[in-house]
Amino acid sequence: MADHETKLDCEAVLKHLFERLDCELDPAKSVEVDRHLADCRACFSRAEFERKLLVVEDFDRKS
Amino acid sequence: MRLTKRPSDAEDLVAEAVAKAWAAFDTLSDDARFRPWIFRVLINTFRSHQRKHGREVSIDEGADAEGVDEFWLFDRLCQPFLLWWSNPEQDFLTKVLREDLQRALDALPDCYGAAIALVIVEGCSYQEAADILDIPLGTIRSRVRRGRSLLQKALWVHAQEAGLDRANEEDEATDG
Numbered sequence: 143m144a145d146h147e148t149k150l151d152c153e154a155v156l157k158h159l160f161e162r163l164d165c166e167l168d169p170a171k172s173v174e175v176d177r178h179l180a181d182c183r184a185c186f187s188r189a190e191f192e193r194k195l196l197v198v199e200d201f202d203r204k205s
Numbered sequence: 206m207r208l209t210k211r212p213s214d215a216e217d218l219v220a221e222a223v224a225k226a227w228a229a230f231d232t233l234s235d236d237a238r239f240r241p242w243i244f245r246v247l248i249n250t251f252r253s254h255q256r257k258h259g260r261e262v263s264i265d266e267g268a269d270a271e272g273v274d275e276f277w278l279f280d281r282l283c284q285p286f287l288l289w290w291s292n293p294e295q296d297f298l299t300k301v302l303r304e305d306l307q308r309a310l311d312a313l314p315d316c317y318g319a320a321i322a323l324v325i326v327e328g329c330s331y332q333e334a335a336d337i338l339d340i341p342l343g344t345i346r347s348r349v350r351r352g353r354s355l356l357q358k359a360l361w362v363h364a365q366e367a368g369l370d371r372a373n374e375e376d377e378a379t380d381g
Contacts, residue, residue, distance in 0.1 A: 160349070160350055160353060161346070164324060164325075164331070164349070165330075166330070166331050166346075187279075187283065187294070188279045188283075191278075191279050191282075191283075191294040191298070192279065194298050195278070195298065195357075
């Protein structure tokens with residue numbers, strides 16, 4: 143378990159997830175999100191899905 | 206093409222933007238800023254074209270309501286009872302095609318399509334995209350999020366029409 147002072151809940155992580163994937167979160171908030179993802183299987187699965195979909199969305203640049 | 210919708214108009218727009226950029230090249234003080242600068246010239250040329258033809262500037266239109274009616278594919282695909290024996294989100298990713306995404310992106314309202322194209326397709330930062338579109342940073346942030354939500358909803362509708370979610374429906378029927 144992460145310490146309670148900095149632990150985000152799932153709702154807060156979802157709020158910040160896309161900005162995290164777009165590398166738009168500040169470093170401190172990124173650490174908090176990453177820490178939650180390391181502890182929470184549901185949010186980790188969601189993050190992986192969004193990350194993979196992001197790569198698929200990124201179709202012009204990858205082609 | 207995403208802005209003009211027609212290849213011939215897109216070619217004319219790019220040609221005019223390149224001519225304008227060439228004429229104004231001396232105003233580019235930092236070579237590292239070339240990409241956002243040329244996109245901004247292109248967007249402003251597009252705006253001029255639309256105004257000249259008496260049209261609303263479509264990339265500037267649209268509500269910027271944050272968090273309203275958000276739609277996320279993961280929530281539809283990953284209902285808890287399905288997770289015990291399948292991996293529906295991975296199944297979806299293997300079925301969705303590049304053409305499906307292209308169609309969904311082209312169908313986005315221009316204000317969201319421009320934000321998604323700049324940030325996700327072109328890899329611009331939110332600040333670069335905000336500068337290019339001449340809108341506040343908070344607006345680009347909400348447009349990227351809203352655009353993603355609309356894109357995922359369009360993919361879901363397409364998946365249902367194409368039967369890509371059939372396996373999930375069958376599982377639901379079995380469960381019920």
